[in-house]
Amino acid sequence: MTAIWWIRRDLRVDDNVALDTATELGHGTVIPLFVLDPAIQSSRYHGAAQRRAQFLFAGLRALDQDLRTRGAWLLVRRGSPLEVLRQLSAEVGATAVVAERDHSPFAKRRDGAVARALPLHLVGSPAVRIPGDVTKDDGRPYAVFGAFRRAWMAQPPITQRDILQAPALLNAGAAAPVSEPPPSHPEVPGFPAGPHEALHRLDAFTRGTDAPILRYHDDRDRMDLEGTSTLSPYLRFGMLSARTAAERATGLIANGGGTGASRWLDELLWRDFYMHILDAAPEVLRIEFNSGLRGISWRNDPAEIEAWRTGLTGYPVVDAAMRQLATTGWMHNRARMIVASFLVKHLLVDWRIGESWFMEQLIDGDPASNNGGWQWVAGTGTDAAPYFRVFNPVVQGKKFDPDGSFIRRWVPELAAVPSRFIHEPWALTPLEQASLGVPIGEAYPAPIVDLGAGRDRALGAFGAARDRMR
DNA sequence: TTTTGAGTTGTTCGA
DNA sequence: GTCGAACAACTCAAA
DSSP, X not given: OOEEEEXXXXXXXXXXXXXXXXXXXXXXXXXXXXXXXXXXXXXXXXXXXXXXXXXXXXXXHHHHHHHHTTTOOOEEEESOHHHHHHHHHHHHTOSEEEEEOOOSHHHHHHHHHHHHHSOEEEEOOSSSSOTTSSBOTTXXXXXSHHHHHHHHHHSOOOOGGGSOOOOSOOBOOSSOOOOOOOOOOOOBTTBOOSHHHXXXXXXXXXXXXXXXXXXXXXXXXXXXXOOSOOOHHHXXXXXXXXXXXXXXXXXXXXXXXXXXXXXXXHHHHHHHHHHHHHHHOGGGGTSOSSGGGSOOOOOOOHHHHHHHHHTOSSOHHHHHHHHHHHHHSOOOHHHHHHHHHIXXXXXXXXXXXXXXXXXXXXXXXXXXXHHHHHHHHHTOSSSSOOTTOOOOHHHHHHHHSTTOHHHHHHOGGGTTSOGGGTTOGGGSOHHHHHHHTOOBTTTBOOOXXXXXXXXXXXXXXXXXXXXXXX
């Protein structure tokens, strides 16, 4: 008996339901397979920037190393998943193909086609609780986070007993089927891939008397501090099991870990929430979740969109965050809300344009969370996030980057500006600008939109769309 | 069955 | 400086 473990976004051996099931169904003989699918590589989510693929490939190499210490190795093949799986199944006489569920519409179509041709077993989920397992009485998903959270928390907590052990030894079969080597791109700077780094980060974030998670309630919104876990890319590719992360947070809460661990667990629940929404309502990738806001007249000014993408809007906190994204492939969550609100509200640009730029740039880019976040900020999504809730980038900057060190790091041309003016350098007199060497409009752009006028324009456009649908 | 209260992340205005 | 109200309106769940 032989089973194929078809790896997609579960690049780990610890707490892996698919690997566990494959081991059982294969009576110990498991072929770990990753398919390089040209359809994914050319999709809208893999445009110019290849950083997420780079992170994935480095993760495949790390997984291969883990497998080799267990007597197996990673098989990598290129082609359409159905054809690759059909071919490999014939070669090794596989009686089962086992994979973790993937809730994106693209993945569900792909997996449906495979399931019609081969004995495909879909198990587990990248979410902590499987979409469909947390629903209202009528079986439909919650559309309000608070209610979702209540129902999620009412189910038995994730404990250490729920976490699966990695198999000590794997039998990959007698004959070694032909494999490509995992693609050899360099590591993404700042984010070494693989489950060991993921566990190291989880420990650094949650262990010890001065663990950042204990201050998470207070620090998580501060863009100038390193108060977040930076685990999102690892969760994205399953280099860390979300259940392992949830178990860690739950354990801290049970031991009086305070509000920090609760808030962090909430972030994992948002991730679950948006996966459950996408699973039940895949159309959110195309249209507004809130049907009353589907007729907004976007401006979509190309020059302004380009200024936003490149970090040249004249609003320091927006520009710092957009440059951080372009340089590193990651952005602080608070900064994501600020730049998204600025694009959608102040510039009145279709949220789908921002969403797809994020998908292209982010190494943690996940369709469910990314779409959920953009629709939330736009006010078109789940929950009572009213569309007139507009983030003011100056106010947000002063609150969450008080002395401007986040800005100085990513917008070096403003380094000499005193903290009092760093969030609004145009308020310096021309003389002061000259003496600091930052003439606004030359060394650094003048604001591309007036905040008050932009806000009013957005409220008008959203209000008009709502009135038309009424 | 109907009613009612509450709801991640904000801003502005006026008292 | 601080505080509450207004900005609208819908989902959910408890009463």
